[in-house]
Amino acid sequence: MIELIDVSFGFEEKIVLKDINLKIEKGELCTIVGPNGSGKSTLVHVITGIYKPYKGIVKLFGREDYREQRRKISFVPQKVSSFNQLFPISVKETVLLGLVPQKGFFKRFNKEDFKKADDILKKLDLYETKDKQLGKLSGGQQQRVFIARALISEPEILILDEPTVGIDSKSEEILYNLLLEQKNNNTTIVMVTHDIFAIKDYADKVVCMKDGEILTIFGAKEFSAKKYKQIYLTD
Numbered sequence: 001m002i003e004l005i006d007v008s009f010g011f012e013e014k015i016v017l018k019d020i021n022l023k024i025e026k027g028e029l030c031t032i033v034g035p036n037g038s039g040k041s042t043l044v045h046v047i048t049g050i051y052k053p054y055k056g057i058v059k060l061f062g063r064e065d066y067r068e069q070r071r072k073i074s075f076v077p078q079k080v081s082s083f084n085q086l087f088p089i090s091v092k093e094t095v096l097l098g099l100v101p102q103k104g105f106f107k108r109f110n111k112e113d114f115k116k117a118d119d120i121l122k123k124l125d126l127y128e129t130k131d132k133q134l135g136k137l138s139g140g141q142q143q144r145v146f147i148a149r150a151l152i153s154e155p156e157i158l159i160l161d162e163p164t165v166g167i168d169s170k171s172e173e174i175l176y177n178l179l180l181e182q183k184n185n186n187t188t189i190v191m192v193t194h195d196i197f198a199i200k201d202y203a204d205k206v207v208c209m210k211d212g213e214i215l216t217i218f219g220a221k222e223f224s225a226k227k228y229k230q231i232y233l234t235d
């Protein structure tokens with residue numbers, strides 16, 4: 001579903017990703033871990049197509065040219081709550097925006113779309129806030145709204161960059177249950193996280209990064225806090 005072959009990327013003089021080789025199968029939940037600055041966010045930006053690698057090949061849906069398939073990809077970037085808090089948009093409108101890539105800009109939302117928005121807001125325990133202005137919600141609630149926006153289109157590939165930062169443990173559990181539900185529907189999920197417990201329990205693949213390189217990749221249930229410490233704290 002996702003394949004990176006010898007991918008390198010950098011900002012001006014600085015090389016941030018070096019010869020990345022990675023294959024993520026359909027329906028897998030792949031987590032990306034590593035210290036601050038190791039290149040995790042950059043890697044997911046390359047997977048989404050926001051950053052173009054200067055070397056190597058990125059294949060999604062088995063194709064190098066996946067422009068047609070872009071509407072099947074949803075991305076929840078890091079620190080989404082840093083958007084302009086004064087922007088006059090409601091929670092429900094924000095979530096509906098997640099349908100725009102599929103519907104196109106000029107189509108009106110219909111009854112079915114509003115039902116989808118209600119359903120996902122209920123699942124994320126946000127239904128009561130649906131008519132509020134987004135900027136009036138707490139940071140954690142806003143984070144969940146952006147997760148709802150990513151999920152409403154039922155993407156085939158879902159990419160999340162540290163989605164649990166700033167959300168409470170109940171919301172964290174709701175999120176992980178939703179991710180498992182998506183995975184059972186064969187959605188491919190890539191998640192940058194520092195949450196070792198989630199990685200241990202939910203990941204099919206754990207990509208461990210350092211200094212722009214993949215140090216190792218663990219399969220399902222192979223990862224443990226002990227191994228994590230061995231990789232990152234012993235050099």
Ligand SMILES: Nc1ncnc2c1ncn2[C@@H]1O[C@H](COP(=O)(O)OP(=O)(O)OP(=O)(O)O)[C@@H](O)[C@H]1O
Nearest residue numbers: 011014016034035036037038039040041042043078
């Ligand atoms: N827009 C940019 N311009 C220049 N350098 C950048 C830019 N974005 C990231 N970098 C650099 O690329 C490197 C990798 O950053 P990246 O954000 O991918 O790391 P990360 O592993 O996601 O870190 P964190 O855990 O802190 O989110 C860092 O050295 C960072 O300073």
